[in-house]
Amino acid sequence: MSLHEVQKEKQIKSKMKQFLSFIKKEFLHVFRDSKTMLMLFGLPIAQITLFGFALTNEIKNSRIVVLDQAKDIASQEIVQKFEAGRQFTLDRTLNNPNQIEEAFRSGNLKLAILIPANFYEDLQHLHEAQIQIISDASDPNTANTLTTYASNILMDYQLELMQNAKLPMSIDTDIRMLYNPELKGATNFVPGVIALVLMLVCVLMTSVSIVREKERGTMEILLVSPFHPFLVILSKAVPYFILSLFNLGVIILMSVFLLDMPFNGPVWLLFAESGLFILTCLSVGLLISNSTKSQAAAMLISLMGMLIPTLLLAGFMFPLENMPWPLQLISNVVPAKWFYIIVKSIMVKGLGFAAIWKETLILFVMTILLLLISYKKFNIRLS
Amino acid sequence: MKEIVIKTEKLTKQFGNFIAANEISFEVYKGEIFGFLGANGAGKTTAMRMLCGLSRPTSGNATIAGFDVYRQTEEIKKNIGYMSQKFSLYEDLNILENIRFFGGIYGLSRQEIREKSEKLIDQLGLEMEVKKLVGELPLGWKQKLAFSVAILHEPSIVFLDEPTGGVDPVTRRQFWDLIYEASDRGITIFVTTHYMDEAEYCNRVSMMVDGKIEALDTPGNLKMKYAANSMDGVFYELARGAKRKAD
Structure with missing residues (x-):
């Protein structure tokens, strides 16, 4: 190995070390703040319970x-x-x-x-x-x-x-409810709740945590340090990525064991697709944090700009087919809509990647675009 | 000949039609405590951001610790420390965690971080508070801690942006003891302040008015030149000529 290579390796090693200390610090932030913890772990449980037991559209008694x-x-x-x-x-x-x-x-x-x-x-x-x-x-x-x-x-x-009387002709209708023979509400809302929770956690948490550094003046310290700004953003995203995957596991376990939600497709595919969706959400959070200066504004934009469209236009609360065409058109830019289709296809219908490559591609393109825009904005702010 | 660590030549930053920093030229020597004074809106922050490699100058030249502000911002960042007027440690982490984090992003080894944090805690007398969250400490201690963390990686220059804002006089005095100590070790101190008694503590002081450096000398010489009893008088004499409104 030449001297240059040794130096290069040393550099990469020290960058990794910087990166790790940053991620560790982010985790500390999360675990220290009871509100964040509640949001991260209370929210999915509350949502599943709420949707599972209170807001059911099955009608009994x-x-x-x-x-x-x-x-x-x-x-x-x-x-x-x-x-x-x-x-x-x-x-x-x-x-x-x-x-x-x-x-x-x-x-x-x-x-x-x-x-x-x-x-x-x-x-x-x-x-x-x-x-x-x-x-x-x-x-x-x-x-x-x-x-x-x-x-x-x-x-x-x-x-x-x-049966007693013989009719000359009769048509027997044999109706079969595919994928969900018992017409359970869970098959419809669990994918929606997964989308909603991931969206909320990722968009809200990332945008707020980045803006918080700006508000408290620590962002300046980070920018003056040799830690690359791009790495600042990346190390903000890593903890929430990991925590979101954990969250996803909790939701799936709860819905399968408590609500008898079917899980017919491959588990790894669901986690891979969720990983992609989490990235999409993280980049939305990033974009929001690059465009706002206060935590309150970031929170408001995340809630108004993401939560409400997700609730209304993802298709799990209100069927998109019944909406006027302008709303149907707008629903196409709501990432949760595509993810909702993906989760439903995997969990309920048990389909493989071949059936959802189109939705996956759409999410992928959205993520790349969002990242490009926020990276550009970030650079402008720096100069 | 004294060793020069900061050298600027006609350094200028323009935002649209507004010239925030107008052809600034000065030199700062190794181990010096350099006071960077000026009214609000005079362009201090803009100048300081350029020197830290945060903001690209519109024209002019500057080298910080021998590195060029246009091409070698990475190198500059490794060789400077920074502490801003806003409090700059993480309030929800404890003292040790803060030290470990900042040591970590400046690339110190675990061994170095352990040694330095022990020394620092001993020096500040914080043994009993190590596990306390920084948010629970009194402001004066936070500021002292923030300064110590800013020079943890032994930078050649440390930039202090109004470091003692809102701190009582006794703690401010203690804070300046830390500054003197760092300067004795050869760390150059570049400090902005609004407290004129602090300006007296500096080796040399520059006064910025409307984006330009109007005066640069030792406090004693400045007082003589402007026939003032204190730095307060010097500041008033210079700042009242300003055309720009403070923001």
Whole structure:
């Protein structure tokens, strides 16, 4: 080895040492600050619990009332069927149509079922009978879901009746809910929560931690030191990268074991894709920190600029397909949208890289662009 | 002949139409305590940033510890220390962690860091506070600690940007004891201050007015020249001619 090479190696070694002392210091910052710790580790647990147990869109045990004016075999069988399922709980039976309105007003009644007199007779002789379902549509989504449940129950009953009579022709619809046969909410929101938590932690934490150095005057000290500014940024990113991967592990374990979330695809692929998404978020955080001077501003921009679009436009809270086209267009620049698709494809559908290369490429290009812009901004600030 | 460690020739920094530092020329000698005075907005910070390699001059020349401010900023950064008016250690780390971190980014070996931190803690009498977070220390101690950390890597020059702002007179005096000690060891001190009693402690003082250096001499000579009893009078005499408004 020539003298030059020895010197070069020594230089690289000392750079590594600088880098390591910086990363160590960043970890100390994180572990010292109870607010940061809470945000890092409390947030994913809170989110999963919240979404998993409180904000579920599965509907169970909705209270219903029945006004059975027929009181014959058929009507009783139908009422029994309603009681049997776990979707409905029979609150009480009414005797008078006037009571219906009152019942709805009095509280959390979701559905009323009216069976007119002579129900069975009509069915037998006229081959046609009527049932009225009244639902509380102040929450349209719930009302829709509940009336569908109710129609299905009635349809089932009808099929049972038909077994006795032979119809000339019939179409059997066989509906299969692919990937999520039990229609669990978890498959939809867990990928969303993963995107949300990684986004929040990475964007917010990086931007705030860089801006904090500016605010406290320590950034100046770092810039005067022989430590390269680029390394300052890089060593800020490393701890949050590692902590985010740890976070991801916690979320996945919780959702698989507590919420029965399926995990069909390769684990390594999910972690690799998450690594990419974390990089995207870190570069957003970097860009924010390069454009703001105070921690408060950085926090506000991170929350308003990233959290809200992620919630609204990533597709897991509100379906993108139903949005007006300008919003659909904007949603394309929300990184979480693509990551959401990726996570869903891997965890729920069990697909491999071939199915998600397009989304991966989009995230990759976004990251490179963001990094280029923030590096340029950083250089301008320095001169 | 005294050894020159800072030498500037017509060093200028222009932001658009505004000339923050206008053809500054001066020399600073090894081991000297050099006071860099001026009203707010006179261009002190701009000049200092150029000397530290943080800001590229628009024109003129300067060498710091023998290195060129245009081409050898990396080398300059290795050979200077810096402490700013804002407090510059990490408040959420303890004393030892701060020393280790700054030692680490200046490339000191673990062995060196251990020896130096022991010496430093002993010198400042901080044995009992080693595990305390820096944020819990009184301001005066923080400043002394920050100065000691800034010269941990034995730089040839240390830049102090209003190091004693907000500190009581007794602690300020102690702070200056540290400065004298460093200067005795051959470290050059380049200090900005607004306290005129501190200006008296300097070997030589320069006065910046409107981006130019209006006066440069020992405190004694300056007082004689401007027929003032104290540096306060000298400062007032020079600064009242300023056209620029303080920011």
